[in-house]
Amino acid sequence: xxxxxxxxxxxxxxxxxxxxxxxxxxxxxxxxxxxxxxxxxxxxxxxxxxxxxxxxxxxxxxxxxxxxxxxxxxxxxxxxxxxxxxxxxxxxxxxxxxxxxxxxxxxxxxxxxxxxxxxxxxxxxxxxxxxxxxxxxxxxxxxxxxxxxxxxxxxxxxxxxxxxxxxxxxxxxxxxxxxxxxxxxxxxxxxxxxxxxxxxxxxxxxxxxxxxxxxxxxxxxxxxxxx
Amino acid sequence: xxxxxxxxxxxxxxxxxxxxxxxxxxxxxxxxxxxxxxxxxxxxxxxxxxxxxxxxxxxxxxxxxxxxxxxxxxxxxxxxxxxxxxxxxxxxxxxxxxxxxxxxxxxxxxxxxxxxxxxxxxxxxxxxxxxxxxxxxxxxxxxxxxxxxxxxxxxxxxxxxxxxxxxxxxxxxxxxxxxxxxxxxxxxxxx
Numbered sequence: 001x002x003x004x005x006x007x008x009x010x011x012x013x014x015x016x017x018x019x020x021x022x023x024x025x026x027x028x029x030x031x032x033x034x035x036x037x038x039x040x041x042x043x044x045x046x047x048x049x050x051x052x053x054x055x056x057x058x059x060x061x062x063x064x065x066x067x068x069x070x071x072x073x074x075x076x077x078x079x080x081x082x083x084x085x086x087x088x089x090x091x092x093x094x095x096x097x098x099x100x101x102x103x104x105x106x107x108x109x110x111x112x113x114x115x116x117x118x119x120x121x122x123x124x125x126x127x128x129x130x131x132x133x134x135x136x137x138x139x140x141x142x143x144x145x146x147x148x149x150x151x152x153x154x155x156x157x158x159x160x161x162x163x164x165x166x167x168x169x170x171x172x173x174x175x176x177x178x179x180x181x182x183x184x185x186x187x188x189x190x191x192x193x194x195x196x197x198x199x200x201x202x203x204x205x206x207x208x209x210x211x212x213x214x215x216x217x218x219x220x221x222x223x224x225x226x227x
Numbered sequence: 228x229x230x231x232x233x234x235x236x237x238x239x240x241x242x243x244x245x246x247x248x249x250x251x252x253x254x255x256x257x258x259x260x261x262x263x264x265x266x267x268x269x270x271x272x273x274x275x276x277x278x279x280x281x282x283x284x285x286x287x288x289x290x291x292x293x294x295x296x297x298x299x300x301x302x303x304x305x306x307x308x309x310x311x312x313x314x315x316x317x318x319x320x321x322x323x324x325x326x327x328x329x330x331x332x333x334x335x336x337x338x339x340x341x342x343x344x345x346x347x348x349x350x351x352x353x354x355x356x357x358x359x360x361x362x363x364x365x366x367x368x369x370x371x372x373x374x375x376x377x378x379x380x381x382x383x384x385x386x387x388x389x390x391x392x393x394x395x396x397x398x399x400x401x402x403x404x405x406x407x408x409x410x411x412x413x414x415x416x417x418x
Contacts, residue, residue, distance in 0.1 A: 184401030
């Protein structure tokens with residue numbers, strides 16, 4: 001596979017920052033009360049992530065190793081300030097509903113994490129692809145959570161009434177507890193799918209005859225010992 | 228005085244930093260496996276947020292506002308907080324070994340705890356005085372301490388229970404946090 005596409009796939013599916021790496025939880029839970037808020041947050045984080053990956057990758061040979069983290073933080077904080085000011089100028093309602101979470105993009109662990117783990121070691125174009133992949137993965141995850149919360153908590157999607165009129169919205173889903181429940185349920189569903197896939201693969205390998213397969217019977221015990 | 232007390236209770240319980248504001252979730256979910264470590268983390272957060280509220284508020288009022296540089300607040304705050312955390316760490320290492328041994332590992336992690344930056348920005352946004360800012364910071368951090376210790380207690384209890392496979396790990400912790408958030412929303416009436 002093309003290595004740029006591989007970066008995108010990695011960010012969106014394989015190492016999805018929200019569902020697999022469980023990073024950047026604060027905005028994930030706080031601003032997903034509706035699809036439009038979640039999408040706005042995802043896109044602004046993605047913009048900062050792509051640009052910070054690009055700049056840090058370009059500067060990777062200039063920044064001394066000892067002060068790299070403060071240097072990354074300055075780059076990221078400057079970009080976040082730019083995004084914040086642009087939003088106040090051109091997207092006032094979004095900036096009002098996202099509030100403090102825009103400046104808090106600075107401490108989103110996804111951005112510093114990608115700078116340290118990827119952008120500091122790879123050429124600019126790949127770093128941009130990585131930022132795009134991670135940003136898309138984050139945006140998709142946030143929008144998905146926002147979709148469920150808005151649908152159940154308000155009966156709407158993007159402000160349009162979707163549920164029948166007789167539906168009584170479960171208001172708790174637009175409040176704090178709903179965020180935890182929806183994220184927990186989504187991760188549980190993904191885990192269940194993964195377990196199903198893994199067991200399907202095992203059946204292929206040994207015809208499902210687990211008891212006569214010595215490796216299968218030993219592994220759980222070995223695992224326990226390791227633990 | 229009663230205003231300050233209300234601010235303290237409000238910050239600690241009613242608008243609990245983790246369960247209703249969603250600041251500082253990474254350590255809340257990450258360092259809450261045991262009550263002991265959770266308490267150390269919470270104590271380190273109380274320490275850092277209280278000091279940083281004071282320092283950041285002073286820098287904002289005495290440097291940024293007179294120079295008309297308030298648009299730089301995000302950059303300045305995060306650098307001040309990162310520097311302050313390092314300084315606190317060095318100071319404790321030199322002058323107070325027991326506290327350093329208890330909190331040392333957790334101090335560097337706090338720089339990326341968004342509760343610290345969140346409190347600093349809230350104090351500016353709500354135009355608190357320096358004293359109000361410190362009280363708000365202290366209350367917020369106490370709220371964090373309460374929440375993380377309770378969650379760690381719940382997680383210790385869940386450790387040996389039979390939990391459905393897909394729910395193991397993060398999902399069950401998120402569900403427990405959801406129930407805690409519902410419980411904490413009961414505090415909404417007291418102010």
